Amino acid sequence: MMMEYPQFRMLEGTDSLYAIEGPRHAVEFQPLGSTEWLVHAHFASDYPRFVWLQELREEAAQSKAISKEVFFERVHARTVRESSSKLGRFSAAGIETLTLESNVQLKPLTTFGVSSFTRHHTLVRSDEEVRQALMAAEQSSWELLILGGGSNVLLHSDWEGMTLQQGIKGMEVLNDDGNCLEVVVGAGESWHDLVLHAVEKGWNGLENLALIPGSVGASPMQNIGAYGVEVKDRFLWLEAVNRKTGELHRFDHAACEFGYRESIFKQKEKNLWVIVRVAFGLERNAPLHMDYGAIQSELQHLPPQEITHRDVSEAVMRIRRSKLPDPAKLGNAGSFFKNPILDPKAFQEVLSNHPNVIHYPLEGGSFKLAAGWLIEQAGWKGKRRGHCGVHDKQALVLVNYGKATGHEIWRLATDIIDDVRAQFGVELQPEVNQIRVS
Numbered sequence: 001m002m003m004e005y006p007q008f009r010m011l012e013g014t015d016s017l018y019a020i021e022g023p024r025h026a027v028e029f030q031p032l033g034s035t036e037w038l039v040h041a042h043f044a045s046d047y048p049r050f051v052w053l054q055e056l057r058e059e060a061a062q063s064k065a066i067s068k069e070v071f072f073e074r075v076h077a078r079t080v081r082e083s084s085s086k087l088g089r090f091s092a093a094g095i096e097t098l099t100l101e102s103n104v105q106l107k108p109l110t111t112f113g114v115s116s117f118t119r120h121h122t123l124v125r126s127d128e129e130v131r132q133a134l135m136a137a138e139q140s141s142w143e144l145l146i147l148g149g150g151s152n153v154l155l156h157s158d159w160e161g162m163t164l165q166q167g168i169k170g171m172e173v174l175n176d177d178g179n180c181l182e183v184v185v186g187a188g189e190s191w192h193d194l195v196l197h198a199v200e201k202g203w204n205g206l207e208n209l210a211l212i213p214g215s216v217g218a219s220p221m222q223n224i225g226a227y228g229v230e231v232k233d234r235f236l237w238l239e240a241v242n243r244k245t246g247e248l249h250r251f252d253h254a255a256c257e258f259g260y261r262e263s264i265f266k267q268k269e270k271n272l273w274v275i276v277r278v279a280f281g282l283e284r285n286a287p288l289h290m291d292y293g294a295i296q297s298e299l300q301h302l303p304p305q306e307i308t309h310r311d312v313s314e315a316v317m318r319i320r321r322s323k324l325p326d327p328a329k330l331g332n333a334g335s336f337f338k339n340p341i342l343d344p345k346a347f348q349e350v351l352s353n354h355p356n357v358i359h360y361p362l363e364g365g366s367f368k369l370a371a372g373w374l375i376e377q378a379g380w381k382g383k384r385r386g387h388c389g390v391h392d393k394q395a396l397v398l399v400n401y402g403k404a405t406g407h408e409i410w411r412l413a414t415d416i417i418d419d420v421r422a423q424f425g426v427e428l429q430p431e432v433n434q435i436r437v438s
């Protein structure tokens with residue numbers, strides 16, 4: 001017999017309520033005094049918990065079925081004190097049937113603006129909706145693609161499975177000692193809006209990362225960075241839902257294994273998690289980061305002791321607007337390639353043949369080369385080919401003049417990679433995530 005979800009039940013003898021969302025998922029409302037609920041999300045990942053949930057469903061655990069109306073009448077009679085996930089508090093919407101759309105055009109949901117249809121699409125607004133989407137994908141064997149703001153992906157073709165767009169909103173200050181704050185933010189919030197809000201409030205530390213497109217949830221994925229600051233400098237922890245089990249897990253800083261445009265979520269744990277919220281450590285008295293020459297020249301008219309975090313964020317925005325194409329006008333995903341990192345031996349080889357190569361020494365003895373310089377020297381800066389090309393102000397950025405396909409952009413990228421390898425013996429790696437149906 002096919003079970004219908006959600007089911008609503010009440011445990012007899014207590015006032016506990018259960019919304020059973022599927023064979024393995026339930027949300028429990030446990031009464032706390034006469035006015036509050038304690039809310040727990042249960043995922044039956046092992047056999048005993050599965051049996052418990054099955055018994056609850058089948059009335060063997062002294063629970064009785066109640067209607068959705070009665071359930072919500074009772075839920076709304078009290079307030080929620082604490083939930084197992086602070087921002088993803090249970091909401092009525094969380095257990096409504098997931099909204100699934102079919103054959104959705106992804107072009108407006110990505111900054112490259114290439115045409116690509118997804119067979120099934122859903123926007124999730126809570127942890128519960130993430131779990132429902134995971135279940136729907138698993139039950140129908142749909143391959144799953146997670147999307148935030150779509151500013152770091154190149155879609156090579158139509159997506160035959162399901163896209164889950166992260167839409168969990170919200171921001172909460174968990175701790176504030178007068179200087180340091182712990183701020184937790186929903187993964188579906190806009191990154192740039194977070195930076196602007198933090199600057200406005202005087203919660204400092206993110207100002208150098210202004211105007212980076214995309215969502216908060218994707219920011220740890222590649223440890224976004226700009227103008228001497230990376231997300232890892234302000235990251236405290238994140239919570240993510242396991243794509244296989246639906247369980248919520250907290251990753252601290254060490255567990256994320258951050259590197260240059262890298263994290264564990266692009267390596268060992270790739271495609272295993274949906275990030276639902278991220279916590280940052282911000283400071284009212286955070287130091288200013290103005291090592292970059294471009295920031296210094298933007299702010300040279302100000303007396304150094306008067307420069308504020310807001311001045312730095314505004315300088316960063318002016319610099320970025322002057323150098324980078326606006327995706328609303330010209331499709332792109334920012335830097336298409338990473339700056340290559342070479343060990344000392346490989347670097348000396350490049351340097352002996354190309355003494356002008358732009359490079360930066362790194363801790364541990366290796367060297368980072370400026371990929372933009374390599375691409376420019378190889379003759380690609382400003383070149384247009386068909387519907388796509390290399391930006392004329394920044395050779396790291398590939399652009400879509402409007403009608404390019406993912407294949408066309410990727411062919412351009414691979415030709416650049418081949419040329420740079422032939423001329424410099426250096427292998428460029430894409431920074432942008434290449435989305436292909438496996």
Ligand SMILES: Cc1cc2nc3c(=O)[nH]c(=O)nc-3n(C[C@H](O)[C@H](O)[C@H](O)COP(=O)(O)OP(=O)(O)OC[C@H]3O[C@@H](n4cnc5c(N)ncnc54)[C@H](O)[C@@H]3O)c2cc1C
Nearest residue numbers: 146148149150151152213214215217218224225275333334
């Ligand atoms: C004009 C421009 C300038 C840019 N400048 C910079 C820059 O200075 N520095 C920099 O680091 N980056 C830069 N980027 C790249 C991009 O903005 C960042 O990588 C951003 O963090 C991507 O966020 P997004 O929400 O758009 O991610 P998406 O493009 O939607 O997704 C990126 C990857 O993360 C995965 N993902 C997204 N959200 C989640 C989630 N919640 N849980 C699990 N997986 C998820 C996706 O599956 C995909 O693999 C720039 C891009 C553009 C267009």
